[in-house]
Amino acid sequence: MAMVTISDIARKAGVSPNTVSRVINGNAEYVRPSFSKRAARIRKMADKMGYMPNAAAQSMRSGRHRCISMLAGHVHWGSAFSGDLLIGMQKTLSSLGYNMMLNILPKDEIEAGKELPRIFRENSVDGIFIGIMRSVPEWLESLIADMEIPKVWIGSKKKTDCIHHDDFGAAYDITRKLIGEGHAKIAYMDLSTSAEALDRCHFSVLDKMNGYLKAMKQAGLAPQVIRSPKTLLFDQRSAYARDNLFDKDMPTAVISYDLHFAGRSFLCNAWKKGIEIPGDISLATFAEEESFEDDLKISSFVPNHKFAETAVNLLYDKINNGNKPHKPAILPFDFVEGDTIAGPRRKNE
CATH class of the missing domain: 3.40.50.2300 (Response regulator)
Structure with missing residues (x-):
């Protein structure tokens, strides 16, 4: 089956290929109210025809590769994420057109200094979640800073670019x-x-x-x-x-x-x-x-039910604002009103 092109969609919709391109790529001009119906019709037609955007071409145009790294420690108890957190983060990333991959931090500083830049370069990473919150190597923060990639620390307390609970x-x-x-x-x-x-x-x-x-x-x-x-x-x-x-x-x-x-x-x-x-x-x-x-x-x-979404939006903002430092995001915990608290039956002696 031949690949559907923007020109194919344009002919079917009766518009120019340039118009289709702008609609599919989310150009602001074509999401104004006066263009919303036409834009919706074009997107629906593209979906029906099975159009698949060329990721490589989009990356070249935008400078974005739509890939985020979750950097974990080599021992599970030292990392900040659970299955629920990873699922929540990936759902939010998907809604923004991103995918997440998991990388393990090498134990040795020299090895990490070689491997991490190579991994991030080869996988065209746009940003990093640092999910290591216990036994964090002293050299990690400077190593990440030297790579000048947007980052957010998960479950760590830093002066900037972090998210944690109160x-x-x-x-x-x-x-x-x-x-x-x-x-x-x-x-x-x-x-x-x-x-x-x-x-x-x-x-x-x-x-x-x-x-x-x-x-x-x-x-x-x-x-x-x-x-x-x-x-x-x-x-x-x-x-x-x-x-x-x-x-x-x-x-x-x-x-x-x-x-x-x-x-x-x-x-x-x-x-x-x-x-x-x-x-x-x-x-x-x-x-x-x-x-x-x-x-x-x-x-x-x-954990706060908005933690994953807030973390993703924090990194997304950094990717799109020139990697400017962001103040810490401090979230309250959610409280479960269970059955294990009551007034004292015994005297407080």
Whole structure:
């Protein structure tokens, strides 16, 4: 079957090839109200005839290659994206005529200095999402800057060109919510980052804890931060939560840094001891998505539903404004009103 050309569409529509070209390529003149009906008719005809634009020719004309790189770390826990985030980003990119490819950052600085420019050049990348938020090499930022490609950091806190959640605000707000429910003995638990690692941790570790501490201080309440002085192995975390949380001075509410480690360690120990949630103790946490444990819907902060779309639009703006620096995009978490928060049944002694 012969390839449909712009001239074929022009003959069928009774207009000039130049008119068809401008309509298909989105020229502003042909999206004005007075031309909208004709433009819609031409586009519909092009679709019906099976017209496929020449991507190479479009790239030459526009200087855009319609390809975005998602740069990930070589360990999965160091990267900022989930399947839902990738799907959301690709959907938004597709609506803008872009596709995304995944690239893995080499471990070695010299190798990365050779490989990344080659990968981006050979794949004609227009922009980069940097999805590495933990164990970020010190040399990465200068390496990316030297390539002068529009970039957006995902889940990292930078002076410009980044998008992340408001961890401090979320922890502050949930602590205030629990205080408003009548809780005075509220603990904050993080089993992922030890005290000895706080000088090199992800910003969310300190922001969440400091949001909690600020709310407790404002309310004149004594804080209780549960954090191991040394790094815990996976099989040590549940026991640490048991030994440091569930004693005679057990709080009436707990805020956990995450659901995966701290939250589930809390739940496991509570159920083993016959402690009712939220009757005996309330739980609020941070999770990747709306979550259930048995018949309990977990009260949790989850990623903002506009995160993927906002990230894509941020990079798209940089691609189209000459790569000018953009102020950080800071999004609130979405809150899931679950079944694990209630007023204290026990006295706040």
